[in-house]
Amino acid sequence: MKPFCFADGEIIESKNATIHPMDLGLIRGYGIFDFFRSVNYKPLFLDHYLDRFITSAEKTYLPLAYNREELKQIIKELTDKNDMEQGGFRMVLSGGLSDNHFSPAKGKLFIFPETLLFPSEEKYSNGIKLLSLDYVRPIADIKTTNYALSVWDSIRWKKEGAEDALYHRDGFVSESSRSNFFIVKEGKVITPNKDILLGITRKHILQLTEKVDIRPVTLSEVFEAEEAFISSTTKILLPVTQIDEHKIGNGKPGPISLDLLEKFKLLEKENSY
Numbered sequence: 001m002k003p004f005c006f007a008d009g010e011i012i013e014s015k016n017a018t019i020h021p022m023d024l025g026l027i028r029g030y031g032i033f034d035f036f037r038s039v040n041y042k043p044l045f046l047d048h049y050l051d052r053f054i055t056s057a058e059k060t061y062l063p064l065a066y067n068r069e070e071l072k073q074i075i076k077e078l079t080d081k082n083d084m085e086q087g088g089f090r091m092v093l094s095g096g097l098s099d100n101h102f103s104p105a106k107g108k109l110f111i112f113p114e115t116l117l118f119p120s121e122e123k124y125s126n127g128i129k130l131l132s133l134d135y136v137r138p139i140a141d142i143k144t145t146n147y148a149l150s151v152w153d154s155i156r157w158k159k160e161g162a163e164d165a166l167y168h169r170d171g172f173v174s175e176s177s178r179s180n181f182f183i184v185k186e187g188k189v190i191t192p193n194k195d196i197l198l199g200i201t202r203k204h205i206l207q208l209t210e211k212v213d214i215r216p217v218t219l220s221e222v223f224e225a226e227e228a229f230i231s232s233t234t235k236i237l238l239p240v241t242q243i244d245e246h247k248i249g250n251g252k253p254g255p256i257s258l259d260l261l262e263k264f265k266l267l268e269k270e271n272s273y
């Protein structure tokens, strides 16, 4: 956590930010958030993240008291005040204090700048293992703060030597707990089309290659894939080399995955200088 955050309509010391214990965020797990990275003092793909945050607020019936330009101004002030050359920004809008302790109310907006650590080099060079779990995130297209099942399951997937989960239902895969999921087959990058959060990293990765197929993906074809990877703001692109007891491809990060990672890094450079 960086020294200064935005809370209660102003920039304050992060350690002094508070929320009421009866806020729906706490008693019902109802709230939304978004998370973007800043590189070279510049928020990367900021408009995409603000689009998603503003849409999440609308879809969850939570009034957002600030417009896009005001949010950008707050982010700029936080960048200056924290001398934030790089790191993450977490925007959170809570469910608010509700008369009946249930209906969405007027929530509190927080913007927290954070120190950000990428996964270890070893994970990029060896790939990671996912544990397949039968689950679909509720209202998956909205970036809600409800990660209860994933937080709970994380103890189990760690015990099984996995880095994260691969969610599936009725034979179709959707995403990982905090990342989108892709496979590569016959040179084509394939990613599920529903029951997912529309990741900003996913969106940019899909623009880096012409051989793309966005469609339902079965768990059994995942086991037969040549390559697999996950994408997210905090990981960019991480190769997946094992799912449960199945090795993916030859068990090593694949050339298309690694090429896309390099291309994303170039895109990031172009957009942050």
Ligand SMILES: Cc1ncc(COP(=O)(O)O)c(C=O)c1O
Pocket (backbone or CB within 6 Å): 137, 175, 176, 177, 178, 179, 180, 196, 197, 198, 199, 200, 201, 202, 231, 232, 233, 234
């Ligand atoms: C459930 C879920 N899917 C996908 C993603 C990846 O989205 P993005 O690339 O915008 O970080 C996230 C990010 O937190 C997530 O929570």
